[in-house]
Amino acid sequence: MNAPMPTTHDDLRDLHDLPSYPNDRDDYVNPARALLTGPPISPLRFAGGSAGWLVTGYHEAREVLRDSRFSAERWRGDDTMRKVPESVRRDRSSGAGSFLAMDAPEHGRYRGQLTRYFTVRRMRELEARVEDIVANQLDALEAAGKPADLVRHFALPIPSLVICEMLGVPYEEREFFQTVAARLLRQDRTDEEFVAGKTALDDFLRTLVEAKRKEPQDDLISLLTAVDELNDMEIGGIAGLLLIAGHETTTNMLSLGTFALLRRPEQFERLRADESLLPTAVEELLRYLSIVNAFPVRIALEDVVVGGVTIAAGQSVAVSVPAVNRDPALVDDPDTLDVGRPRSSHLAFGYGIHQCLGQHLARIELVSGYRGLIRRFPGLRLAVPPEEVRMRSDMVIYGAHELPVTW
Numbered sequence: 001m002n003a004p005m006p007t008t009h010d011d012l013r014d015l016h017d018l019p020s021y022p023n024d025r026d027d028y029v030n031p032a033r034a035l036l037t038g039p040p041i042s043p044l045r046f047a048g049g050s051a052g053w054l055v056t057g058y059h060e061a062r063e064v065l066r067d068s069r070f071s072a073e074r075w076r077g078d079d080t081m082r083k084v085p086e087s088v089r090r091d092r093s094s095g096a097g098s099f100l101a102m103d104a105p106e107h108g109r110y111r112g113q114l115t116r117y118f119t120v121r122r123m124r125e126l127e128a129r130v131e132d133i134v135a136n137q138l139d140a141l142e143a144a145g146k147p148a149d150l151v152r153h154f155a156l157p158i159p160s161l162v163i164c165e166m167l168g169v170p171y172e173e174r175e176f177f178q179t180v181a182a183r184l185l186r187q188d189r190t191d192e193e194f195v196a197g198k199t200a201l202d203d204f205l206r207t208l209v210e211a212k213r214k215e216p217q218d219d220l221i222s223l224l225t226a227v228d229e230l231n232d233m234e235i236g237g238i239a240g241l242l243l244i245a246g247h248e249t250t251t252n253m254l255s256l257g258t259f260a261l262l263r264r265p266e267q268f269e270r271l272r273a274d275e276s277l278l279p280t281a282v283e284e285l286l287r288y289l290s291i292v293n294a295f296p297v298r299i300a301l302e303d304v305v306v307g308g309v310t311i312a313a314g315q316s317v318a319v320s321v322p323a324v325n326r327d328p329a330l331v332d333d334p335d336t337l338d339v340g341r342p343r344s345s346h347l348a349f350g351y352g353i354h355q356c357l358g359q360h361l362a363r364i365e366l367v368s369g370y371r372g373l374i375r376r377f378p379g380l381r382l383a384v385p386p387e388e389v390r391m392r393s394d395m396v397i398y399g400a401h402e403l404p405v406t407w
Contacts, residue, residue, distance in 0.1 A: 018043050018044055018045040018051055019042075019044060019045065020044070020045050020046075038056070039057075039307075039309075040055065040056055040057025040059075040060045040307050040327075041053055041054070041055050041056075041057065041060055041306060041307045041309045042054055042056070044318070046316075046318070050316070052315060052316035052317060052318060053309070053311055053315060053316070053317045053318070054295075054317075054318050054319075054320055055306075055317060055318065055319045055320065055324070056320050056323035056324060056327070057307060057324065057327055057329065058324050058325075058327040058329045058330040058347070059307075059329060060306055060307040061319045061321075061324045061347060061351070062347070062351055062352075063306050063307070064298055064306060064317055064319060065296060065298070065319060065347075065350065065351040065352040065354070066351060066352040066353075067304065067306075068103070068104065069300065069301050069302055069304050070298035070299065070300055070301070070304065070311075070317060071103050071298060071299045071300075071301050072100070072101050072102060072103055072107070072296075072297075072298060072299075072354060073101055073102060073103055073299065074101060074297060074299060074316075096231075096233045096234045096236075096237045097110055097230075097233065097234035097235060097236065097237020097238040097239075097240075097241070098237040098238070098240065098241045099111050099238070099241070100241060100354065104353065107353060107354070108353070109229070110234070110238060111353075111357065113224065113227055113229075113230065113238075114220075114238070114242075114357060115357070117166075117220060117223075118357050118358055118360065118361065119360070120360050123360040123361050123364055124364075126162070126166075126361065126364065127364055127368070129162075129165070130158075130162060130364055130365055130368050131368055131372075133157075133158055133161050133162060134158055134365075134368045134369055134372040135372065137153065137154045137157050137158050137372075138154070138372050138373070138376045138377075140153050140154070140157070141153040141154045141377075142376070146383070146406040146407065147383030147384075147404045147405060147406045148404070148405060148406075149402045149403060149404055149405075150255055150258060150403040150404075150405045151251070151255045151399075151400060151401070151402050151403050152402070154254070154255075154369070154373075155251045155252070155254035155255040155258070155369070155403070156178070156247070156251045158250070158251075158254065158365060158369055159246060159247040159249075159250035159251050159254075159362075159365055160174050160178065160247040160251070162246070162361070162365060163242065163243060163246030163247050164243075165219070166219065166220050166242075166246075167219055167220050167221050167239055167242060167243060167246075168208075168212060168217055168219025168220065168221045168222055169208065169221075169239070169243060173204070176204065177201065177204070177243055177244075178247070180197050180200055180201050180204075181201075181243075181244045181247070181248055182395075183197045184197045184198065184201075184244070185244075185248060185395050185396040185397055186394060186395060186396075187293070187394055187395060187396060188394060201240050202233075202236060202237075202240070205235075205236035205239050205240050205243075206232055206233070206236050208221065208236075208239070209221060209225065209232045209235045209236050209239070210232060212225050213225045213232075220239075220242075221235060221239055224238065224239075242357075242358070245356075245358065246358055246361075248397045249291065249292070249362065249397060250362050250365050250366065251399070252291050252392065252397050252398060252399025252400075253285065253286065253289065253291055253362070253366055253399075254365070254366065254369045254370075255399050255400050255403050256289050256291060256398065256399045256400060257282075257285040257289065257366070257370065258370070258373060258380075258403065258405075259382075259386075259389065259400055259403055260285065260288070260289060260337060261285075261339075261370075262380065262381060262382050262405070263382075263386055264337055267281075267337055267338075267339045268374070268380075270339055270340065271339055271370070271374055272374050272378055275371060275374070277339055277340055278367050278370060278371055279343075279363070279367055280339070280340065280341065280342065280343050281339035281340075281370070282363055282366045282367055282370070283343045283344065283346065284337065284338060284339055284341045284344075285337070285339075285366075286346060286348035286349070286366075287325045287330075287331070287344055287346035287348060288325070288337050289348075289398075290321045290322035290324075290325045290326075290346075290348055291348075291397055291398045291399060292321055292322075292348075292396070292397060292398070293322075293395065293396050293397065293398050295318035295319050295320055295321065296318070296319045296321070296350060296354070297316060297317070297318050298316070298317045298318075298319075299314065299315070299316055299317070300312060300313050300314065300315050300317065301313060319347070321347050321348065321350075324347050325346045325347060325348060330344055330345070330346065331344050349362075377405075377407040379407045380405055380406075380407045381405065381406060381407065382403075382404065382405060382406075383404035383405050383406040384404050389402070389403060389404075390402060
């Protein structure tokens with residue numbers, strides 16, 4: 001049985017007695033391995049210097065993420081867990097359109113404008129175009145010569161091109177928004193760097209939205225300008241969220257998933273021998289790798305009991321997705337990568353009303369990308385020892401900064 005847990009706000013005030021969240025990943029896959037031996041909900045000291053609760057249990061995580069008594073709006077909390085500038089945390093207008101940190105009904109007002117464009121049917125209509133983009137990047141990877149950086153020539157361009165075409169963002173501007181995204185997603189960024197990066201991205205997108213209003217085209221931003229309920233600031237916020245999320249996550253899943261398969265050649269060979277395993281293999285890689293270092297954070301709006309622990313009103317609760325996806329309550333032998341494992345109900349795309357809007361698109365890109373690599377480069381292998389691959393431990397989205405490969 002788990003030991004009784006502290007349940008009052010006072011129990012979280014003595015930061016010196018609380019453990020810190022481990023930022024470094026153990027063998028590049030699980031930053032919270034040691035936490036899995038403890039209770040599913042435990043007090044923790046976070047990087048911002050405040051105390052809160054960490055959820056590492058699968059069932060408990062689902063409870064928190066689906067319960068409307070937990071708010072995604074961090075300004076409701078009695079302290080802040082991450083380094084979010086006060087001006088951004090308190091001034092809700094600065095996040096207009098960025099519905100990731102909003103509750104219902106405001107969240108639904110924005111997301112509802114987008115759902116129709118991200119249905120399974122709509123995404124399947126994009127499959128042929130995704131296949132074309134993958135084929136072109138396979139050519140680019142081969143043309144780069146051996147060894148080549150799989151991130152630069154393959155993993156990064158594919159989702160960047162796809163999301164740029166969907167939104168109507170000029171791909172020639174990719175260096176700008178990729179650089180800004182990288183700065184915003186650094187775990188050690190300062191408040192000043194955050195504000196500067198966000199301001200630059202907001203200005204860029206506002207100018208783009210204004211241009212789309214004058215000369216609409218066949219893209220998502222143009223379609224949103226025709227929605228009377230949305231102003232330019234809101235459309236820019238929506239576009240910024242989709243632009244960053246649409247390329248950063250899939251880029252790192254493509255590269256990190258390839259890295260994981262190349263470190264386990266028998267798994268790579270299973271996929272080469274039977275491509276029908278690819279859809280389930282993608283789900284297993286999503287579960288196994290859990291690339292989002294930053295946790296979904298919720299604020300208790302009232303006292304809520306989860307897993308026998310009372311979370312007091314105003315307290316912060318974080319869900320460690322890497323730990324949750326390694327919970328034995330989710331799958332047997334969770335620390336083993338098995339590309340033939342039946343699909344699990346992992347939380348790599350989140351859960352509840354904030355579940356990833358673009359998950360169907362991400363799956364299409366990942367299946368197409370891995371299939372293309374396996375077919376074109378059946379002898380694909382690392383060009384350097386695994387320990388020499390420079391990992392993104394400094395970033396909110398985990399992966400590899402570069403992945404040198406040969407074939």
